[in-house]
Amino acid sequence: MVEDLQLNDIRKLTDRVMEKYGYDFKDYALASFKRRIIFILNEQELRSIDDLLERILNSEKAFNQFLSDLTVNTTEMFRDPEFWSYLSKEVIPKLKNSKIKIWHAGCSSGEEVYSMAILLKELDMLDKVTITATDISNSILDKAKKGSYTLSKMETNRKNYEKFGGTGKLEDYYSLNGRIASMNQDLLKNVLFVEHNLASDGNVLGKFDIIMCRNVMIYFNSNLQDKVYRLFHKSMSSGGHLAIGIRESMVWSSIANKYLCLNQKEKVFKKIEE
Amino acid sequence: MIQKNYYKAIIIGGSAGSFPVITEILANLPKDYPIPIIMCLHRLKDIREGFSEALNAKSAVLVEEPYDKQKIKGNRVYLAPSNYHMQIELGNTFALSTDIMVKHSRPSIDVLFESAAYNYGKKAVGIILSGANSDGAQGLKTLKSKGGFAIAQDPEESRITTMPKAAMKATTVDKVLETKDIIRFLKKLV
Numbered sequence: 536m537v538e539d540l541q542l543n544d545i546r547k548l549t550d551r552v553m554e555k556y557g558y559d560f561k562d563y564a565l566a567s568f569k570r571r572i573i574f575i576l577n578e579q580e581l582r583s584i585d586d587l588l589e590r591i592l593n594s595e596k597a598f599n600q601f602l603s604d605l606t607v608n609t610t611e612m613f614r615d616p617e618f619w620s621y622l623s624k625e626v627i628p629k630l631k632n633s634k635i636k637i638w639h640a641g642c643s644s645g646e647e648v649y650s651m652a653i654l655l656k657e658l659d660m661l662d663k664v665t666i667t668a669t670d671i672s673n674s675i676l677d678k679a680k681k682g683s684y685t686l687s688k689m690e691t692n693r694k695n696y697e698k699f700g701g702t703g704k705l706e707d708y709y710s711l712n713g714r715i716a717s718m719n720q721d722l723l724k725n726v727l728f729v730e731h732n733l734a735s736d737g738n739v740l741g742k743f744d745i746i747m748c749r750n751v752m753i754y755f756n757s758n759l760q761d762k763v764y765r766l767f768h769k770s771m772s773s774g775g776h777l778a779i780g781i782r783e784s785m786v787w788s789s790i791a792n793k794y795l796c797l798n799q800k801e802k803v804f805k806k807i808e809e
Numbered sequence: 810m811i812q813k814n815y816y817k818a819i820i821i822g823g824s825a826g827s828f829p830v831i832t833e834i835l836a837n838l839p840k841d842y843p844i845p846i847i848m849c850l851h852r853l854k855d856i857r858e859g860f861s862e863a864l865n866a867k868s869a870v871l872v873e874e875p876y877d878k879q880k881i882k883g884n885r886v887y888l889a890p891s892n893y894h895m896q897i898e899l900g901n902t903f904a905l906s907t908d909i910m911v912k913h914s915r916p917s918i919d920v921l922f923e924s925a926a927y928n929y930g931k932k933a934v935g936i937i938l939s940g941a942n943s944d945g946a947q948g949l950k951t952l953k954s955k956g957g958f959a960i961a962q963d964p965e966e967s968r969i970t971t972m973p974k975a976a977m978k979a980t981t982v983d984k985v986l987e988t989k990d991i992i993r994f995l996k997k998l999v
């Protein structure tokens with residue numbers, strides 16, 4: 536069992552991964568990053584960073600597996616139901632443009648995207664909206680596209696949906712095959728899934744009216760966080776909205792004074808200055 | 810020998826039966842208690858609010874649920890927010906995470922205690938209170954192995970003894986204390 540790692544071991548890993556594959560992990564927040572690596576080492580019964588490097592530098596398949604194990608992918612539909620109620624009552628109905636663009640940055644296995652599509656459908660706005668959903672990991676994006684979730688996950692999702700105040704039943708939006716729920720694919724008709732790395736892809740994907748980046752930047756150090764905030768700022772339409780996780784704070788970021796906090800509890804901000 | 814003004818943080822883990830113990834401890838510490846008190850208490854995931862308010866009503870020291878990257882300071886009690894793991898990051902800030910549950914818990918006491926052990930080493934005090942599972946035992950063991958000071962609530966007094974007993978089995982604790990003696994101990998640290 537590996538119980539702890541030295542800082543220079545972690546540096547070695549991030550440097551070699553950067554050299555070989557171009558993924559930049561050096562600005563990930565240390566505590567969680569270290570826990571993930573220790574978890575991977577122990578699960579694969581590896582004894583050191585060198586053993587891990589040997590495995591992932593010699594096989595792209597092993598690296599892809601590493602990539603998806605390294606990032607924290609836990610998510611739920613309508614996670615923080617009050618946040619979604621707020622969005623559905625106070626934010627989205629007030630968007631008056633004829634076309635609305637939404638970006639989910641770090642969409643993980645898609646639950647957040649399906650939640651948004653359901654919310655829009657219930658507001659009868661699904662056809663007005665195009666959604667770009669991005670994540671660093673291609674294998675997680677494949678899961679998102681498929682939209683197949685276990686029944687035990689659907690139980691959590693259902694409870695959240697009810698607290699959110701959905702107008703129908705969550706069952707209306709999926710079909711059951713055995714113990715797997717498959718989300719209705721028509722929810723995705725205006726959704727584009729794109730592989731995108733917030734740590735290195737500085738290119739603007741478009742101008743968005745809503746950018747959601749919830750529980751993603753908690754895994755970054757403040758340096759990288761600020762870089763991502765600036766990217767969001769550049770990618771935000773004027774008067775656009777930014778939503779971050781409910782235990783995140785943007786007061787320390789360099790763009791904070793260009794945003795108005797619309798809801799301190801649910802962490803929704805509005806761009807008021809270019 | 811307990812050294813005064815030596816410890817950088819007091820880390821507390823508790824579960825079923827620990828709420829009255831926590832409130833009694835907080836009710837008996839002065840408002841300006843200088844060492845940060847960092848707590849992970851199991852609670853129902855669905856109950857997002859009300860918990861820190863309930864503690865604040867009893868506590869002289871201000872209780873808050875930290876944000877990610879918030880700086881850790883004295884004169885404060887910090888409570889792990891619902892549905893997030895809470896860790897101590899290099900540079901004495903909080904790092905939150907939504908990573909998978911550990912021993913069916915998020916927040917997990919083990920996760921908090923281990924990160925405190927690595928960041929505070931000898932300068933951490935860890936206290937495990939009443940609870941119905943073994944979360945915290947591994948964490949207290951790590952904290953102790955890094956030179957920290959380990960305390961378990963006296964099982965004689967604990968409403969549910971599983972958690973303090975598991976901690977006492979996992980490591981040799983420095984003290985087994987009843988609530989009133991935990992309070993006395995904490996006051997002696999400053």
Ligand SMILES: C[S@@+](CC[C@H](N)C(=O)[O-])C[C@H]1O[C@@H](n2cnc3c(N)ncnc32)[C@H](O)[C@@H]1O
Pocket residue numbers: 606607608609610611614640641642643644647669670671672675731732733734735748749750751754907
């Ligand atoms: C905990 S999930 C958040 C899911 C969802 N937004 C929510 O709040 O439930 C974090 C996601 O961020 C992704 N991620 C991590 N680093 C990233 C990066 N550099 N660029 C893009 N996505 C990243 C991970 O792959 C993971 O799917």
